[in-house]
Amino acid sequence: MQTPPFSPSEARAARARMGMTPEQVASGMAQLGLARPPEAVLAWEAGTAVPTEVELFALADALWCPVPTLMALRPTTLREFRLGRQFTAERLARRIGMDPRAYARAESSNQWTGTDRQTLALADALGMRPEEVLDVIGRAAELASLLQQAVEGRWKAHTGQVAELARADERRVGRALRTLHREYGRFNERYMGHLVARSGDDRLREVATERAAWLSALPERFRQLTESGGD
Structure with a gap:
């Protein structure tokens, strides 16, 4: 079986925060139904061995420490x-x-x-x-694509599909898409304004760059709006 992500340094730090010896950690794990010698605790902390999933769970409980801390990561998979x-x-x-x-x-x-x-x-x-x-x-990429289609075109036509995919209230999604459509429209207005005024290429590139950054952050902006009510 594949070993779980594990950080020896975080395990050492967690034990130090609790003021526990390896023997006490091993004893705590044994009380949880998983007997392991103190040498196993030291091997994990030294990086010469990696705990199994069950050992990781027991170690975290014995150290009163969240498992993600011992994995030294923010879960993504x-x-x-x-x-x-x-x-x-x-x-x-x-x-x-x-x-x-x-x-x-x-x-x-x-x-x-x-x-x-x-x-x-x-x-x-x-x-x-x-x-x-x-x-x-x-399906994150699918949502991002739908959101871009909505802001660039007829946002109302995408409301139901976006709400279903995002598992969000359809009314909140509608209000969010309306706001996003308006925000995107302002970029186009600025761009066309500079174009008509025959502004320099630097001004046009500036607006285009800002629009690209806004589109890149579109899913996060959408989440902010749906959580706040859409406006």
Whole structure:
């Protein structure tokens, strides 16, 4: 089995914060039902060995430390989110009503094949925000493309599809798309204004660069608007 991400330095720092000896950490893990010698704790901290998933969970509990801290990362993949919530792959699969073999394939290939119901259950079990779910199931790029189509064209025609994909209230999405459409329109107005006024190329490039940066940040701007009500 693939070993989980693990930071020896974070493990040492976590133990130091608790003022615990390796023997005390090993004892704490044993009380959680996983007996390991103090030498195993020292080997993990030295980087000469890496804990298994179950050992990582027990170590985090013994150190009163979140698993992501010991992994030294912010979860971005399905496996990392799962580890962060201390689920084994099989237990998570059962929790969301998915065949464990199908879940294992989805996690190893980074290609989500779950149903809408399983996706909602996954987000709930792992405490994932909507944008994190989209990233994990590989649909963030699809949302970004839809948003760009909406701001460049008829935003109302995209409201339902965007709301479904983003799993957001359709009325909030409509208000957000209306605001984004207006914001995008201002770039075009400025660009055309400079063009008609025969401004220099530098002014035109400046507006084009600002518009490109705005489009790049469009998904985040959309999230801000939907969370605030769309205006």
